Amino acid sequence: MPPKDWKIIGNDDGWILNNNPHPVTPETIRKLMVERYEGSPVGAISWCVGDNSIYEFETEIGQRIGDGYEAFEDERQYWLNRNIHSLIESCGGPLTEITRQFHEAGIDLLPSLRMNSHYDSAYDSPSYGRFRRDHPEWLIGQPHEYIPHPTLEYAISSGVDYKFPGVRAHMSSIVFELIEKFDVDGIELDYFRHPAFFRIEEAYANRYLMTDFIRGVRKRLDEVGAQRDKHLDLLVRVPPTLYDAKRIGLDVETWIRESLVDVVAAGGGFMPFDQPLREFVEAAADTTCLILGSLEALRWAVDEELLYAIAAQHWEIGVDGFYLFNYFNTPNEWKRRVLGNMVDRGKLLGLDKRYELDHSDRFGSKEAHIGAFRYASPWASLPVCMEQTRAGGGSVLNLDIADDIEAARATGTLASITLKLGFDVFCEQDELDVRLNNQPLSWDGRWVSEEGWSYGAFDGDVYHTSQTPRRVDGILIQFDVTDLHLAKGENGLVIRLLRGDGPHRRVILTEVRLEIRYE
Template sequence: MARKNRMIISNDDGWIMGNMTSEVTPETITELMVDTYPGSPIGGVSWCVGNSETYEYETEVGERTGDGYEHFKDERTYWLHKNLYGLIESSGGPLTEITRQFHEAGIDVLPSMRMNSHYDVAYDAPGHGKFRREHREWLIGQPNEYIPRPTLEFAIARGVDYKFPGVRGHLQEVIFELFEKFDVAGVELDYFRHPAFFRVEEAYSNRYLMTDFIRRIRKRMDEVGEQKGKHLDLLVRVPPTLYDSKRIGLDVETWITEGLVDIVAAGGGFMPFEQPIREFVEVAEGTDCLIYGSFEALRWALDEELLYALAARFWDAGVDGFYLFNYFNAPNEWKRRVLGNMVDREKLARLNKRYELDHSDRSGKEYHSGAFRYALPWASLPVFMEETQPGGGSSLTLDIADDVETAKADGGLESCILDLGFDNLNEDDELDVRINGEAVAWTSMERTEDGWGYTAFDGVVYHTTMSERRVEGTVIRFDVTGLPIRKGENELLVRLIKGAGPHFEAVKLTEVRLHINYV
């Protein structure tokens, strides 16, 4: 049975069930979900079925969100529960109807199972789930255990612990139901929502348990696929490195080499410029496993030039496609145009791009943010700058997929602009900046105090409307068109030369952007 290669798979967080405060009908699903996809290169949708072992579809195995409650404290939960049963009555249920409609539109559905949840949900809330209330001894944080806050251990304490057979057995049965009962193309196991499955000190040694869990899922999927006459794809979304995946209990390399998984969405999209995506591609070489580069809209990844830079970097690393998170409600015109440009590799080569460095200061230690922080390696920014001896400074690496030198030679390059964003940089401070060993003339710089911007969802319409946000700071801009910009890794050396004025706070390098503009 041939496996299907979808250029882009887009996750949908189940918002139409969890965020609506009005009736949801099959017509609502058509208008607000399915009709945003035609003409785009998205070939698969992974639809989130729930959180914290409560589910927003017509499950007969798991707990349906809101069951057992006569009154709801918030309007959204009231409508979620009402719409769940309304859709069951009108069309068989949300998952049945969503799968049917996307199938008719030529788009596959892979129900997305969030493998753990570390949200701050009230203990008695419908979204907490009776499974956790009835089996507190199966949670990562044990009953009556004191865990200091804020710490990563505290952030993940309320999640389920997969070392317990009861946890693995329960979730296995819910996952089985998704591909046994429904006419889906496969299943997504989302190990990045949220990436903590064992106690911190036990995660690495318990990785064999999660591999056994995956083997059981794969075996059953193959059996059911044989009965249905089609291959069922197993998609996993995992942390951005093989090392960090294994560190938290996910032996992704074994999953790939043993043929247990069909698609690996590598990384949660939080550090896409510095993620070593090639290591996933290299491990998958010679196997049938597809590697997808991950994009996260809430990482501040909505600017088109940034998306084009990421797409070029992923294609250059050898990925098979892209995985999108939090882009589900982007307008149809945006999906067709921007995503279309991202998969048109010939056109992409000469589109303007903005390469950046990633941040370690965008995830805190509270609940689900702490779970993200737990699974991520450290990134390059921010850098606390202190003056060093000549030749020293902060050495940073920019991974560039564009062939800038060829574009210079054929007249296709307009400019290369380097922006460095700082906090607390005095007027009389200077910088010694070098790219691949060649000095950037300080006298050529332009300084502004306007900060820098990025595009984000503005909340006017959930994950749909976008506007610019600003970050305060000082920007030092250089035109580096005349300097050698290599295809591949480029060394950027930044050394602070303090002026005579006092520094009441540390100088901090908080943003690095390289703009590549074509004629």
């Protein structure tokens, strides 16, 4: 049976319990969760049930956070434990009530199980799972093993190692409880929180073990679904390339080909422009598996024109919809309007857009869970250390755009196109030789700002809710390219640094933007 036609699945990280030091009631859930989605194009919610082998729902198999502790690290942990128990007493528990309310609103619910959180929690903390504490021999980093720090090996060492049967059995028991006990519409296995499941040198060879695990989940989903006379969907969120997924032990191509999974959310959303998303679409051709492009608000990706560019590009590639991470608290009006525009492909054509190139330094650290992101991700286009080359050389980049510029120009709806290049520093005596699709840009026609550039971000006043601009220091060099030919699809961009006679400082290209404005 084909999966539901979900244009958008929104992940919720469980904030209403784990980042809300106040009493939570069914009315709180309705006001702060459900009402924020009503009338929006979000068709399903994947609700995170816990981290680090600690769970925030009415589990009878896993460890509920705070149980067995008399003292908590902070007020947040106290209220988290208290709210879980108060909701169990008042309405059956958080997952029971959240599922019921979203179903009443016509929105599907999938519990989201993080497959291997690597957050840096203290060993004796209530947020460090008893399962890991009781079985240190089942962790990626072995007891008494010296692992240098900071390294990728150290960053993933606190995660469980799925080569051990006990780990796979324990995680299967949590999955089965979630689909057997609750009236859910399927389950999400979040393999991007966090993406490491075996020792680095063993991951590729052990990918068959994770495929066997997935087969067991698929079998149980089908059995429970048959009992309920409904199809239960399996959603997986995986690394941004099929190669990197397989390299870390996730044979996503096999999962798709054997119809083990219904929905694949491709990537963590940190590199929506550079990610080879098309390979996922091609892998799912002639199958019923949905491919969703992943968006991560903390990339940052909350500016409307940026989201519209991502959406347009993803639709052009052939995705079936979008998976949203960390957008849960955006207001209802924002979800209706912005997300509504993203799924309205006709309207999207005429909306202003900002295409960008992605940054490897957004997840370049080897510390804690960020190291797991680095481990599972390819390198992106930026930053580029600019050095002078021979004539005709330079840094070769690619801008993939979905807009039909020639059609907009013919109908008179195109207002302007601006290429913006951001540098950490730029010497006054230096110049750039810039070519867009082999068309040279006039250096004399540039416009330079020493005030840097900005992007939208959550301001922190209310958890992931309100937004404010953040400024990046640097030199922004802009070119008007409205009259140049731009193809629908790939556009070659070559940037060559020409050194002047002044003092030579290292020059880093840190930002590339192509802004398209319509009348």
